[in-house]
Amino acid sequence: MTISSSSFHLIAALVRRETAMVYEAGKEYLVEARLTPLATAAGCPDVEAYIARVSTDLVERRKALDALTINETSWFRDQTPYQAFTDSILPRLLESRAATRRLRIWSAACSSGQEAYSIAMLLDQHLPAGWTAEILATDVSTAMLDRVRAGRYSQVEMNRGLPATTLVRYFTRAGTEWEVSPELRRTVRTQHLNLADAYAFTAVGTYDVVLLRNVLIYFDHATKYDILRRMRPHVAPDGFLLLGSSETTLDMPADVAALWSREQLGRVQAHRPAVAVPLASSTRIGA
Ligand SMILES: C[S@@+](CC[C@H](N)C(=O)[O-])C[C@H]1O[C@@H](n2cnc3c(N)ncnc32)[C@H](O)[C@@H]1O
Structure with a gap:
């Protein structure tokens, strides 16, 4: 039928x-x-x-x-963003955040949590002693947020992108499933957030890295660019926004294009807050 x-x-x-x-x-x-x-x-x-x-x-x-809601996800999905995170983004943040020794990362359509926990694993391996990191995982699906909090995955899910050595290091068997370690679970905080809600972002602060991956493709043009417009204040001025590999912003309306610049990091293009051009240098009033 x-x-x-x-x-x-x-x-x-x-x-x-x-x-x-x-x-x-x-x-x-x-x-x-x-x-x-x-x-x-x-x-x-x-x-x-x-x-x-x-x-x-x-x-x-x-x-x-x-x-x-389409919840397709996997561990270290597409690999290249995670490579860029370890090779380029993290070293730069370790320098720029040396005074606070604190990092804030936001997985903004987290599905069942593989994205947030993949980042948590990399931070566990690469963050120097004395640093702290907070990972916020948000989604519109309450069922997915329950799954992130439970931190339990089936064998089929574990087979999707998780190296065996990583599995052994961060997971324990729980019946037919695998459970992520309490240490990683403690670094990931969940919150319900509908990206399309015009006021949703007021409840979140500013993040050094935002992963907004494989979700904009499900929205129409106007919604996608409205989200990118509203997202701008939530990425630190020297922070990074990572989109999905098939999510292009080449057709950004001018007002959105003015908010973001693109930077090639290995095989990934990151979006970064554009440096505002001071009025005095571009327009000389009265000249
Ligand atoms: C295909 S998954 C992507 C998961 C992960 N970011 C990745 O790249 O593997 C898309 C996620 O976006 C969520 N989503 C869909 N519409 C949303 C909205 N309006 N606000 C927040 N999340 C949304 C879905 O619930 C789903 O978990």
Whole structure:
């Protein structure tokens, strides 16, 4: 069975309103695959009936939204950003933050936590004694945030990008799963945050490195650039913003382009707060 176009539009509109993620026509099969287990568990005869229920039942609505966010992730995903972090970003921050010896990193669409914990592992290996680091992991999905806090992963998830030596060093067996060490868990703090919410960022401070990876692709053009506009004050003036490898900003509107500069770090292009041009040097008033 494929869901009717009216049900698809109803659920796609809900997802867009709540998360800004765009489900285009043709993704009916995906909605159906993701909602069928929830429909069965809720005692609904089919996904159509479940979608109708979601419009009035707030508990089921939260579950449906959690199921429809795309949570694809892996350890050290794409490798090159993590290489750039160790080879270029961290050495520079160790110099510039020598006075405070404190680093703040934000994984801004953290999914089940592999991104935040991958960074935590690198910090554990490369941060000199006497330094502290805080990693903030945020996501719109409360189910994903529960997973980050639990720090438990299936064997299939462990097989995706985690070197065997790293597994042995930071994980212990917990039944059929693997549990990340309490030390790493202590460095990662979770917070619910909807990137598309215009006021969401007021609750977070300024970060030395922000990972905003593989999430902008799910938004429309206006939402993507609104997020990049609002993100600017939350990246330290000498900080780094890392996007996903397929997330291009070449078509940035002029006002957003003025906020960011790009810097090649190995095989990764980082976004960095653009240095503001002092008014006096560009426009000589009265000249
Ligand atoms: C494909 S995963 C990317 C995870 C990780 N950053 C990576 O690169 O592996 C996308 C994540 O973005 C989250 N997401 C989707 N819409 C969001 C929104 N409006 N605000 C915050 N997170 C959102 C999803 O819940 C999902 O966990």
